[in-house]
Amino acid sequence: MRLGNYGHLPKKEQQDMMPAQNSLLDLPSLDSVIDRTPLTATSNTLVSSAIALMSQARENSCELEGTSRSPTVELLNRERNSCLLVVEAEKLIGIFTERDAVKLAASQRDLNGMAIAEVMTKELITLKRSPNQTIFTALSLLHQHQIHHLPILDEQGQLFGLVTSSYIRQILQPINLLKLKTVDETMTKEIVHARTSASVLNIAQLMDAHRISCVVIVEEIPRSRKVKVKNGEEAALEPVGIITERDIVQFQVLGLNLASVRARELMSTPLFTLKPEDSLWLAQGEMRQRWIRRLVVTGKKGELEGLITQTDLLQAIDPVELWNVVNLLQQKVGEKTASLEQEINRRQQAEAELKQINDRLQIQVQERTAELTDFIENAVLPMHWVASDGTIAWANQAELDLLGYTKEEYFGRSIIDFHVERPVIDELLGRLSNNETVRNYQSQLRCKDGSIRYVQIDSNVSWQNGKFIHTRCFTRDVTENCQTQRQLQETLRSLEFQKYALDKAAIVAITDHQGIITYVNDRFCQISKYKKEELIGQTHRIINSGYHPPEFFQELWGAIALGKVWQGEIQNRAKDGSFYWVDTTIVPFLDETGKPFQYLAIRFDISEQQAALRERKQAEESLRKSEQKFRAIFDSTFSFIGLLTTEGILIEANRTALDAIGVSSEDVIGQPFWQTPWWAHSLPLQQELQQAINKAAGGELARFEAEHPLPDGTMVIVDFSLKPVFDEAGKVVMLIPEGRDITERKQLEAQFLRAQRLESLGTLASGIAHDMNNILTPILGASQLLPLKLSNPDHMTRQLLQIDISRNL
Numbered sequence: 001m002r003l004g005n006y007g008h009l010p011k012k013e014q015q016d017m018m019p020a021q022n023s024l025l026d027l028p029s030l031d032s033v034i035d036r037t038p039l040t041a042t043s044n045t046l047v048s049s050a051i052a053l054m055s056q057a058r059e060n061s062c063e064l065e066g067t068s069r070s071p072t073v074e075l076l077n078r079e080r081n082s083c084l085l086v087v088e089a090e091k092l093i094g095i096f097t098e099r100d101a102v103k104l105a106a107s108q109r110d111l112n113g114m115a116i117a118e119v120m121t122k123e124l125i126t127l128k129r130s131p132n133q134t135i136f137t138a139l140s141l142l143h144q145h146q147i148h149h150l151p152i153l154d155e156q157g158q159l160f161g162l163v164t165s166s167y168i169r170q171i172l173q174p175i176n177l178l179k180l181k182t183v184d185e186t187m188t189k190e191i192v193h194a195r196t197s198a199s200v201l202n203i204a205q206l207m208d209a210h211r212i213s214c215v216v217i218v219e220e221i222p223r224s225r226k227v228k229v230k231n232g233e234e235a236a237l238e239p240v241g242i243i244t245e246r247d248i249v250q251f252q253v254l255g256l257n258l259a260s261v262r263a264r265e266l267m268s269t270p271l272f273t274l275k276p277e278d279s280l281w282l283a284q285g286e287m288r289q290r291w292i293r294r295l296v297v298t299g300k301k302g303e304l305e306g307l308i309t310q311t312d313l314l315q316a317i318d319p320v321e322l323w324n325v326v327n328l329l330q331q332k333v334g335e336k337t338a339s340l341e342q343e344i345n346r347r348q349q350a351e352a353e354l355k356q357i358n359d360r361l362q363i364q365v366q367e368r369t370a371e372l373t374d375f376i377e378n379a380v381l382p383m384h385w386v387a388s389d390g391t392i393a394w395a396n397q398a399e400l401d402l403l404g405y406t407k408e409e410y411f412g413r414s415i416i417d418f419h420v421e422r423p424v425i426d427e428l429l430g431r432l433s434n435n436e437t438v439r440n441y442q443s444q445l446r447c448k449d450g451s452i453r454y455v456q457i458d459s460n461v462s463w464q465n466g467k468f469i470h471t472r473c474f475t476r477d478v479t480e481n482c483q484t485q486r487q488l489q490e491t492l493r494s495l496e497f498q499k500y501a502l503d504k505a506a507i508v509a510i511t512d513h514q515g516i517i518t519y520v521n522d523r524f525c526q527i528s529k530y531k532k533e534e535l536i537g538q539t540h541r542i543i544n545s546g547y548h549p550p551e552f553f554q555e556l557w558g559a560i561a562l563g564k565v566w567q568g569e570i571q572n573r574a575k576d577g578s579f580y581w582v583d584t585t586i587v588p589f590l591d592e593t594g595k596p597f598q599y600l601a602i603r604f605d606i607s608e609q610q611a612a613l614r615e616r617k618q619a620e621e622s623l624r625k626s627e628q629k630f631r632a633i634f635d636s637t638f639s640f641i642g643l644l645t646t647e648g649i650l651i652e653a654n655r656t657a658l659d660a661i662g663v664s665s666e667d668v669i670g671q672p673f674w675q676t677p678w679w680a681h682s683l684p685l686q687q688e689l690q691q692a693i694n695k696a697a698g699g700e701l702a703r704f705e706a707e708h709p710l711p712d713g714t715m716v717i718v719d720f721s722l723k724p725v726f727d728e729a730g731k732v733v734m735l736i737p738e739g740r741d742i743t744e745r746k747q748l749e750a751q752f753l754r755a756q757r758l759e760s761l762g763t764l765a766s767g768i769a770h771d772m773n774n775i776l777t778p779i780l781g782a783s784q785l786l787p788l789k790l791s792n793p794d795h796m797t798r799q800l801l802q803i804d805i806s807r808n809l
Contacts, residue, residue: 034161043117055253094120098245106208184276187306196264217241217267241267273298382475388468404448420444454482507603529575545573581610640739648693696722716743
């Protein structure tokens with residue numbers, strides 16, 4: 001059995017890698033290490049569900065206590081549950097592994113509602129299943145890309161199964177090699193470790209940062225047990241436990257708070273350890289017996305020295321190194337048989353003369369063969385052989401150059417891989433298998449760079465004793481011819497579509513260099529009311545309306561005769577005497593000398609546009625006159641008038657309003673009305689105006705009085721109102737602000753009120769005086785009589801007399 005496909009290596013390395021006839025190893029097939037029932041899910045599966053599925057599947061794979069199971073079967077179950085393949089429509093689109101789960105745990109992302117498609121690995125490394133692939137092909141891919149899981153696809157690109165590095169290691173057991181190597185030669189010595197007090201979250205972050213699958217939990221070795229290590233320093237760390245990717249996944253399923261849980265609480269302990277001098281065979285046996293993937297390596301006093309994993313064991317049996325060992329063993333066998341070879345040499349000397357004769361014949365044959373080989377290998381016509389199993393057995397350089405492959409990339413692959421259409425190559429192979437000679441067979445081949453080459457194949461089969469040996473295929477590249485033919489067909493089809501579209505949309509005519517009409521389409525006939533027979537052979541004078549002066553057509557002919565494209569609008573006359581306008585473009589077709597030999601005229605009927613243009617001009621003139629009348633009335637009124645939007649933005653203001661505050665329309669148009677100079681002097685007025693605008697925008701009349709300062713400092717009183725303007729649907733579309741100067745009226749009203757108040761005060765004063773006289777008259781009479789009766793008045797009497805005297809004064 002061959003040990004693998006080394007077609008990607010140089011020829012010398014291929015020869016070094018190939019085993020001798022008495023190979024010491026007999027490798028299992030690739031199919032024997034494929035798990036055909038891996039865990040799968042769709043892209044919309046939640047991450048939390050995926051992790052739970054991986055964990056649940058692993059728990060279900062465990063045996064009940066007291067039952068037995070093959071270590072190989074148990075390992076397969078474990079590896080099957082260490083990843084989840086994401087499949088849509090039977091196509092593999094991603095993979096989610098335990099390492100991805102650890103990375104999520106380290107980032108502390110919220111997994112609620114998160115789909116697996118957001119975090120899965122989309123750039124996949126896969127292997128297509130074929131008879132040429134061996135277990136070493138899969139092993140090389142795993143080692144090259146540093147991955148643990150390799151999906152296997154079938155010929156249709158659908159998921160076939162899964163191969164893992166651990167299961168390969170379990171199946172591939174080169175016992176002698178593992179016994180010859182020690183743990184110290186293979187183990188990883190740079191160990192990522194953490195103290196028992198570290199949180200599980202920190203450990204997950206360490207795994208993510210270093211892209212590792214486990215972290216060793218350590219404690220400091222007591223002083224009395226410390227030993228010297230190779231660099232002269234004292235070993236201070238003792239491994240006490242380990243936490244792996246799989247543990248992190250289990251912790252997530254259990255919903256543990258990784259930041260609060262310490263390593264000592266959840267680490268796997270006690271540890272299974274090895275010594276550096278132990279053999280890899282012992283390490284492999286320990287891993288298999290205990291169903292674990294890694295072992296810690298400790299020194300004489302239990303100090304941490306390294307870690308050995310199943311990956312390290314796989315690297316120890318790397319295909320190249322394995323062959324080197326095989327070659328070494330074969331070399332030793334060769335040394336032991338040296339004496340035998342000497343005897344053989346003596347016998348060979350006896351046969352020398354016969355060999356020389358044979359050599360001369362062989363040289364002649366080789367020379368002839370070389371000539372023939374050179375002729376075939378370096379022939380201009382591409383050639384190849386296809387074996388009975390459909391693989392390419394040989395191809396010359398012209399074939400390789402045509403498709404862009406090297407021999408190593410081309411030989412040994414299925415011919416089907418290079419044909420674009422599977423039914424075509426199936427039919428070709430079927431006809432050849434029936435001993436049919438095929439000629440000028442059309443096909444398409446896919447090049448290495450992804451381009452497609454169109455070819456014609458001539459082929460038949462070489463038979464020996466009725467057995468299919470290989471085909472003899474001659475390939476002719478007809479890509480340029482096919483592309484030219486396809487482009488020509490596409491151009492003709494495109495021209496047909498363009499002509500069809502042009503005839504449907506435009507009025508088309510073609511004339512010769514003298515202006516004689518040689519072609520008109522149906523739309524030309526429809527608008528001109530002429531039949532084709534009436535137009536062919538005539539000039540365009542037949543539809544001349546007489547609207548344009550002769551100079552117009554002289555300028556037109558002067559332009560197109562020089563090979564220039566002419567564009568313009570022309571009025572023509574139909575057969576029934578009616579007129580129509582056309583937007584015309586005339587394109588000259590030039591010959592090799594640059595002179596026109598025919599003209600293509602493309603016209604579009606614009607009669608309606610012309611009529612609409614005339615009506616529009618009339619309407620614009622009427623509108624202009626109406627606007628002049630409106631502006632005259634608008635600017636000549638004594639009131640302050642303007643126009644506002646419903647939001648209060650000033651659209652227009654009449655001259656009276658602008659002159660009152662000495663501004664131009666450019667200073668205020670487009671501004672909020674309450675921010676213009678008419679209202680800027682008073683914040684309360686601005687607020688009142690905004691309320692009035694909102695009221696008017698709602699469809700109600702708003703009105704109030706306001707004082708406004710003029711540029712000369714005088715104050716005027718304005719009766720201000722806001723009237724809404726409605727459209728046909730009853731919606732307010734604008735507001736009309738209007739202000740009347742009522743200062744003089746307000747002054748007259750104030751004078752009238754002041755006169756009324758003075759008149760009221762006079763009437764009140766006269767009434768009060770009259771009432772006082774009525775009260776004082778008896779008192780004064782008594783004061784006049786008292787002096788006559790009293791000769792010696794007292795103090796009170798004297799005061800009364802004083803009142804009377806004061807009255808007289």
